[in-house]
Amino acid sequence: MAKKKVKKSLKSITNTHKGKLLGPKSLKPQQTRQIIRRFHIIQKNKYSIISKLRKANSNIDINDYDSIKNSKVYQNEFKNFKIPTKYSENEIYKIDNTSTDKELIKILARIDSEIEQRGGLKTYQSASTQGQTSKRGGDSSKKLIEWLKTSKYETKLTQDLNALEIGCLSPHNIISTSKIFKSITRIDLNSQDPFILQQDFMERSLPTSEEEKFNLISCSLVLNFVPSHEKRGEMLIRITKYLKSPKNGQLSSLFLVLPLPCVKNSRYFDNDKLLEIMGKLGFKQTFFYEANKVAYWLFDWNGKVSKNITFNKKELHSGSTRNNFCISIDNT
Structure with a gap:
């Protein structure tokens, strides 16, 4: 049959x-x-x-x-x-x-x-x-932990460090398993895991004390998804309000990841402009790495944000194939 x-x-x-x-x-x-x-x-x-x-x-x-x-x-x-x-x-x-x-x-x-x-x-x-699993080489926190384990940070890695992951996709990434941080707060707009809070960073209540702030904030492939250049600037300013004061050499850093075209192929933006903006917000680039499709930065914060910051959307590079990514700030 x-x-x-x-x-x-x-x-x-x-x-x-x-x-x-x-x-x-x-x-x-x-x-x-x-x-x-x-x-x-x-x-x-x-x-x-x-x-x-x-x-x-x-x-x-x-x-x-x-x-x-x-x-x-x-x-x-x-x-x-x-x-x-x-x-x-x-x-x-x-x-x-x-x-x-x-x-x-x-x-x-x-x-x-x-x-x-x-x-x-x-x-x-x-x-x-x-796309960001370690099997596909996409866990961006791997680069962060690699940098934190260098001699540059060995005196800053105390027992009581905490971190905030904006746009966290997995509670099992390398930042979570590194044992560098005593506590990690993970948030995302559309959480897929009970260990990740479903929360909009821009709606999160502002800290009222140093205890509610963080030694490190991870913002990996999030800023590029914010829908306007003005809102991206607002987000960077807001990040400074969540970082602990760097007094006595305490860790106070921002890990930032963007698609490479944001700084390599934008008519309104590039890496120099990013560093200029970050400098006004009190950040100094400690590490930078350019991969095939994304760029990584680790910034240390000095605790001081300049007053009357203005960065307008202005063409820096011409070309019909360029994208429109930009970050603007009007903090006057």
């Missing part, structure tokens, strides 16, 4: 249980990069559209996002939009100065629909977590 052929099910990048999306299963490196890159792009486009709607129509309560999502224009576009199978066929979602409110809301609906169809932020988060 001939055996029945078993029909193979189509593979999906998302994991489901009883019809519910649980985020992607183990992904190939190329799939991981595609998901992360796409979510970064559409989130930035979404912010641009919301900003444009806010400026163009004061009657729209953009803070009440439900008022937009409940509109017929949004609902129809959201339900009817279908994403392509291949990432290479993705819609660009371009807007210009002639776009009407109705057109902007339609684009916003398509972006939200795409995010949902691709598994939501859990899909992006899971891809990011897998």
Whole structure:
């Protein structure tokens, strides 16, 4: 008797249980990069559209996002939009100065629909977590611990050090297993682990004492995901308010990681500009490493932030292939 052929099910990048999306299963490196890159792009486009709607129509309560999502224009576009199978066929979602409110809301609906169809932020988060596992060489804290274990820091590594990880993806990374820190506070916008607090750093309560501050703050591949150049500047200023005073040689440092194109291929930004900004905020670069796709910095803080800091968005490098990454500050 001939055996029945078993029909193979189509593979999906998302994991489901009883019809519910649980985020992607183990992904190939190329799939991981595609998901992360796409979510970064559409989130930035979404912010641009919301900003444009806010400026163009004061009657729209953009803070009440439900008022937009409940509109017929949004609902129809959201339900009817279908994403392509291949990432290479993705819609660009371009807007210009002639776009009407109705057109902007339609684009916003398509972006939200795409995010949902691709598994939501859990899909992006899971891809990011897998992309930063030690097996794929993506745990950025490996470089941090390597630097902290040099002679430069041997006198600063006391028994009572604490750290804050902004955008933490795993409580089992190298910073957690290094035994350098007595305590680590881990936060992320969309926590995937009970040991990581689901929290927006920009909404976190400011410290009221030195005990509530940190010896080290890790900000790895987070600043580039902040949707505007002004907000990135605000985040850097806010970070200084969470660092312990470096008195008596106490560790007070920031570990920063950015995609390399942010400082190598931006028309508005480069490494010199970053160091200039960080210098005004009281930071001095102690270590720097440039990898193939990302750049790492370890800054020591002197505890002093300059007054009346102004860094505007200004073109530094021309070229049609350059990106628009920038950090601006107006602290006057």
